[in-house]
Amino acid sequence: MSINLFFRQTGKPKIPQYNTLNIQLKGYDFAVLENYQKLVHKIAEGMDVEVEDGWAVPPQHLKVQRFKPESTIVDTEYTMTVYERNVQVIHLPSTVGSILFEVLQTALPEGVSMTVHEHKEEHEETRYIPDAELLELKSQLEELRGPNVKKK
Amino acid sequence: MIMIRVGLTAALCRLCISDVQSSNTSTRLISTGISPLFFKASTCLYAEPLKKKKRIDPAILKQREERKKKRLEKQIRRLERNAKQLKPIDELEVPLELVDGKKERMREAAVITPAVEEERALLTKDWTRYKRKQHLKDMQMIDRLMFAQQKALDELRQESEELYQAAIQINPTLLPFTVRGPVKTPPIKGYDSPDGEYTDVSKKW
Numbered sequence: 111m112s113i114n115l116f117f118r119q120t121g122k123p124k125i126p127q128y129n130t131l132n133i134q135l136k137g138y139d140f141a142v143l144e145n146y147q148k149l150v151h152k153i154a155e156g157m158d159v160e161v162e163d164g165w166a167v168p169p170q171h172l173k174v175q176r177f178k179p180e181s182t183i184v185d186t187e188y189t190m191t192v193y194e195r196n197v198q199v200i201h202l203p204s205t206v207g208s209i210l211f212e213v214l215q216t217a218l219p220e221g222v223s224m225t226v227h228e229h230k231e232e233h234e235e236t237r238y239i240p241d242a243e244l245l246e247l248k249s250q251l252e253e254l255r256g257p258n259v260k261k262k
Numbered sequence: 263m264i265m266i267r268v269g270l271t272a273a274l275c276r277l278c279i280s281d282v283q284s285s286n287t288s289t290r291l292i293s294t295g296i297s298p299l300f301f302k303a304s305t306c307l308y309a310e311p312l313k314k315k316k317r318i319d320p321a322i323l324k325q326r327e328e329r330k331k332k333r334l335e336k337q338i339r340r341l342e343r344n345a346k347q348l349k350p351i352d353e354l355e356v357p358l359e360l361v362d363g364k365k366e367r368m369r370e371a372a373v374i375t376p377a378v379e380e381e382r383a384l385l386t387k388d389w390t391r392y393k394r395k396q397h398l399k400d401m402q403m404i405d406r407l408m409f410a411q412q413k414a415l416d417e418l419r420q421e422s423e424e425l426y427q428a429a430i431q432i433n434p435t436l437l438p439f440t441v442r443g444p445v446k447t448p449p450i451k452g453y454d455s456p457d458g459e460y461t462d463v464s465k466k467w
Binding site (some may be wrong): 114125126127128131135140152153156159166167168169170171172173175176177179180182185189191199204205206207208209211213215218219220221222223224225226227228237238239240241243244248250251255 | 266297327329330334335336337341342346347349350351352353354397400404407408411412415429431432433436437438439440441442443444445446454457458459460461462463464465467
C-alpha cells in the first residue's frame with residue numbers, strides 16, 4: 111500500500127491505468143454471490159484501488175429442457191436463475207491490476223464466475239427500465255430530422 | 263353598369279351560346295333550356311365557402327417544423343430529467359405473500375435473558391477476532407505479492423529501461439476475460455451428457 115505512495119512522491123513516470131472496469135460476478139446462489147461481492151470490494155479497498163460503484167442486475171431465468179436420447183421429446187424441465195452483481199473499479203494501474211485479477215480468481219467460490227470488462231454505456235442502460243414515452247418522442251424527433259437530412 | 267354586367271356574367275357563366283344557322287333565321291340563339299341542360303349545379307355546400315389552397319411560405323413551413331422539433335426536444339429533456347427507474351431485482355424484493363400476511367406472521371420479540379445476551383456478545387467478538395485475523399492474513403499476502411512485484415520491476419528497470427516500460431504497459435489482449443470458480447466434484451469419466459436446450463425466459467422490458 112505504501113509502495114504506490116513512494117512511487118508518486120519520487121515523481122517517476124506513472125504506470126498506465128485501465129479505463130473504468132466492471133467486475134461482473136455471476137452465480138447460481140445469490141447469498142454466496144453477495145458475500146463474494148463484499149470480498150471483492152474489501153480486497154480492492156485493501157489494495158488502494160478506487161471502487162466507484164457496486165450494483166445488482168435482475169437475474170436471468172433459464173428454462174432448461176433435457177431431451178430423451180436421440181429425440182426431442184422433453185424428458186425433464188426445470189428453471190435455473192443466474193444472479194448477477196457488479197463492482198466498478200476506476201484508476202486501476204496495470205501492475206496492481208494483474209495482482210488483483212489473480213487474487214480474485216483464487217478467491218472465487220464454488221459456482222461463481224467472474225468477468226472483467228471495460229465499462230460501456232450499454233452496461234449502464236441495461237440497469238434502467240426503458241421509458242416508452244421517451245423512446246416514442248425520440249423516434250418522432252428522428253422522423254422530423256430524417257427527411258431534412260435526406261434532402262441535404 | 264359594369265357591376266351589373268359582371269353579376270350577370272357570373273350567373274350565366276355556364277350559359278350556352280350557340281350559333282344556329284337555320285334557314286329561317288340567321289340570328290344567334292341564347293338559351294338555357296337546350297337539352298342537355300347546360301346549368302351546372304355543384305354539391306350542396308350549405309353556405310360553406312370554398313377553401314382555396316394557399317401557397318404556404320416555405321419559411322413559415324420551416325418555422326413550424328422548428329417549433330415542433332423544439333417542443334419534442336423540450337419534452338424529451340423533461341422526461342430525461344426525471345430520474346430513470348432502476349429495474350427491480352427479484353431476489354431483493356419481499357414476496358407479496360409475506361407483505362400481505364404480515365399481520366398473521368408478526369410475532370412478539372422473544373425475551374432474551376442477560377446470560378444469553380452475554381453469550382451472544384462473546385460469540386460475536388470471537389467471530390470478529392477470527393475474521394479480522396483472516397483478513398489481516400489476506401492483506402499481508404497481498405502486500406508480499408505487491409512488494410515482490412515492485413522489487414522485480416525495480417531490478418528490471420536497472421537492467422533496461424525499455425523492458426521496464428514494456429512490462430508496465432496494459433495488456434490489450436487481457437480484457438475482457440472470464441474465469442469460473444471451482445466445482446464441487448471433479449468431472450465424471452465417460453459421462454455422456456444428455457441433449458437439451460437452454461431458453462432464456464427472463465422478463466423482457
